[in-house]
Amino acid sequence: MASSSGTSSGSTTTTTTLTQNSGSSEEDLQALMDERKRKRMISNRESARRSRMRKQKHLDELMAQVTHLQKQNHCIAGNINLAAQHLLNVEAENSVLRAQLGELGHRLQSLNEIIGFLKDDGDDDHGIQNTSLDGFLNPFNLAYLNQPIMASADNMLLY
Template structure:
């Protein structure tokens, strides 16, 4: 007997088993495609992860380099600061020494001026010759040198 689909009823059993095989092949093919797709997706994921890791490693290297440069700059700046501080301390000590010497010289001048008011043309008894020597060559009268600094040893008197 012939059905409306054009297939006889006797061959229906044979066709069902063929259909099951086709269905099984189709499912196997889809399963293979899905496995291939999953493998490709996993490969892309691993590549993205590796690229991200490489980018992070490059960033770490760059940050370490920048950190080293900053550390070097800080060390150089600190050394300059210490040098300026040492020079400033020397200059302050020299300024204090010169101020003390000026004050001493002003006291000497005041003392000599006060002692000479009562005398007319006579040589004063207490050091006018020394004072004249000082006026002509003031640096010979100083008994101690001004504080100086050596670059390597710090302060030197």
């Protein structure tokens, strides 16, 4: 911005200095903005890096938890299978015992009927005791009752 008269060289120098100062000021302002932008970019990169690290750490924790839960699940499934097998064994044994109970109940009923017949026959003799009855009622003389009782879970459907 020079003067229109051109006579004053001091005003020309002042105008040039202002122009240089304003140009320098714009450059300083631009440099300051560039510096802030660079710092913000570095800060954003660091924040993104921390975020990725947190995300990776969380993912690793979740994977460890999945592994732990899979191991627990496998262990529980094994325990369930073991308990189910034990249950089947107990049910089979229970069926055998029920069959034996039924068989023994029938035998007891038959023996009670035989004892009832023998006692009735002994009373017909009017007080004369039947000697064959003593041998029959003697618990040590019951060899014919020592037969094994055969029952299994396969035969349970037949009863």
